[in-house]
Amino acid sequence: MHRSVLKSELLENLCLNDSDIVLDGTIGYGGHSREILKKLGPQGTLIGCDRDRTAISYCLEEISDPRLTIYDGNFSQASHFLELMGHKAVTKIVVDLGMSSFQLDHSGRGFSFQVEEPLDMRMTKTNELTAAIILNTYQKNDLEDMFSSYSDLHNCNRLVSNIIERRAKNPFKRVPDLVEVVKSSFFFRNKRKQYIQTVTRVFQALRIEVNSELEHLKLFLTSLPSLLHSKGRVAIISFHSTEDRIVKRYFKEHKDIFTPVFKGVISPTQYEIRQNSRSKSAKLRVHEKR
Numbered sequence: 001m002h003r004s005v006l007k008s009e010l011l012e013n014l015c016l017n018d019s020d021i022v023l024d025g026t027i028g029y030g031g032h033s034r035e036i037l038k039k040l041g042p043q044g045t046l047i048g049c050d051r052d053r054t055a056i057s058y059c060l061e062e063i064s065d066p067r068l069t070i071y072d073g074n075f076s077q078a079s080h081f082l083e084l085m086g087h088k089a090v091t092k093i094v095v096d097l098g099m100s101s102f103q104l105d106h107s108g109r110g111f112s113f114q115v116e117e118p119l120d121m122r123m124t125k126t127n128e129l130t131a132a133i134i135l136n137t138y139q140k141n142d143l144e145d146m147f148s149s150y151s152d153l154h155n156c157n158r159l160v161s162n163i164i165e166r167r168a169k170n171p172f173k174r175v176p177d178l179v180e181v182v183k184s185s186f187f188f189r190n191k192r193k194q195y196i197q198t199v200t201r202v203f204q205a206l207r208i209e210v211n212s213e214l215e216h217l218k219l220f221l222t223s224l225p226s227l228l229h230s231k232g233r234v235a236i237i238s239f240h241s242t243e244d245r246i247v248k249r250y251f252k253e254h255k256d257i258f259t260p261v262f263k264g265v266i267s268p269t270q271y272e273i274r275q276n277s278r279s280k281s282a283k284l285r286v287h288e289k290r
């Protein structure tokens, strides 16, 4: 379903104790959570949440452990889940941002440019906004802003004009509709790597917009000081520069509250990248509350 990234690096730097109260804000398919449970003692607690109902159903069926409670919801509302459990704060937090491999490959929601699926991209099906709605209705400036700020695609004028031209004749419905427009909007000089990087960024920007990913990350960070006990640790894995910039800036601006457990970021080893090419862009930051 999903191969968890930076597993040993994450566990090592969290320094788990028997009695920790841990929040896994992105439980996904439970890869990190299963490892955390192995380290907790009988009195430990793990609270897992995810905004994707398919992931939640999988964990509810597959991970049966009295120390684990799972919530269907957004990590930006973590304080609410803690309250339901009778906790004010936790001792460890894990947030592994982005997508699971299952979402990318088999969700039927068009997250990947390699699948023939509807242009949906909603992690939470109750949201109304889909990728197709964005492509078919957003104004030129809004599309340009989205691609440049969420994916650093600054040379996107031609892409945006082509999107607007195409939708006037034939609205966007499925993944290949967008792939076709990307291919006709950039000059890739037969370089497959360049094509893959560009199309990945286009899909990433849409996914971020559909799911308000950066807003939720910022909300979560704002609530972080009150979610963590003193000496508690938070580990965040990000997968692209836009996310990582937000995390890095937050901790820089909150030096009085958090200290880094190590300098900079931990990236996957070459061995991990060979085993799981999707881990390539992962960056782990771990901080401790003073």
Ligand SMILES: C[S@@+](CC[C@H](N)C(=O)[O-])C[C@H]1O[C@@H](n2cnc3c(N)ncnc32)[C@H](O)[C@@H]1O
Residues within 6 Å of the ligand: 002, 003, 004, 005, 025, 026, 027, 028, 029, 030, 031, 032, 033, 049, 050, 051, 052, 055, 073, 074, 075, 076, 096, 097, 098, 099, 100, 123, 216, 217
């Ligand atoms: C990389 S996967 C997590 C994988 C998990 N750590 C594991 O080892 O199996 C990212 C997960 O985060 C979830 N997610 C992304 N943004 C979220 C948010 N704001 N609130 C809750 N879950 C979120 C996605 O639905 C996805 O299941």
